[in-house]
Amino acid sequence: MEKLLKIMHRLRRECPWDAKQTHQSLKPYLLEETYEALESIDEENWDELASELGDLLLQIIFHSEIASEKGCFNYDTVLEKISKKLIERHPHVFDKEIVKNAEDVQRNWEHIKVKSEKRDSLLTGVPATSPALLQAQRLQEKAASVGFDWDSIHPVMEKLEEEWNELKEAAETGSLEKIKNEYGDILFTLVNLARFLHIESEDSLRLTNKKFIKRFNYIEKKYDNDLNAMKSAGLKEMDRLWEEAKNKE
Known part of the structure; x- marks a missing residue:
């Protein structure tokens, strides 16, 4: 160093x-x-x-x-600050705090963070510049640390269906403002669902993007990267190649 x-x-x-x-x-x-x-x-x-x-x-x-x-x-200074933070937020290791599981550790971390940094809100620590999916998951995790959370995954599924119906209704109105709001509600609920499934929404979407790139590149190679040839082929033929690429995975 x-x-x-x-x-x-x-x-x-x-x-x-x-x-x-x-x-x-x-x-x-x-x-x-x-x-x-x-x-x-x-x-x-x-x-x-x-x-x-x-x-x-x-x-x-x-x-x-x-x-x-x-x-x-x-x-x-950087090393001193992170060392102090780790000790303060792991009282079950460096002090006499008793925890039962990882969830207890996370709850303690959030509570100690709010107290030590004298924040006005539990949610203040989520950066506004974070990617939106990650930001949503962190907001939900922090709220859950004080019990503001569903008891199981089933109400989340029901909420997702409710939000989906509201989006369809908004789409029928043609109001972009309503559509944007309802679409955001669906994304937020999907992030909540991911949390209950113990996965990260940001990771999942990034992996899907990677999968899309790989399959689309397969189609491009079939046409020697000739964009005009791809346009002439049409969606049906390109979709066939997409499935071909999918089956090769």
Whole structure:
């Protein structure tokens, strides 16, 4: 770690590109590296994951170096804060708190977080910039930590059917505002359903996107990436190739 810190310190002094970066200019890279790490996990490419985690660590070092130059904080501050947080939020490990299961641990984490950070709301800690599906799941998890939740998956299924009917009614009105609201309600309920099924909505959709890309690429290759040929073939023929690609998986 000391070696990496020294490298970054030197880059900030001697490399024109590194020297001109700011917290704001680095935001896209932080997000990009995070998603590249997620992709490595999805593909179970552990060598690549090691590389991507290094890229993520670089972003942490980079931001810490910039903050240090401004006299705000440094890398040691980052380590101190996360160490303190982990100890405070695991009283069942570092103190005498008793928990029965992982759900108890999560509830304690949320309650300690609200108390220690003096937040006005349990939901304040969910970043507004989070991907919408992830944001919805975190909001639901936090609300559930104080008992605002369904008792089982069955009411969620019923709620989904209710929201689906409301969307159909909204679609018949032609009102984009109503359609948008009802569609959002369906997505929120689907996220809730995913939570009861113990899966992450964001992960599920990302995997489906990946599957779509793979199958569509199969169709493209059949037409040698000739877009005009694809248009001429029509939906029925391309759908046949889609099923062909699906059966090869």
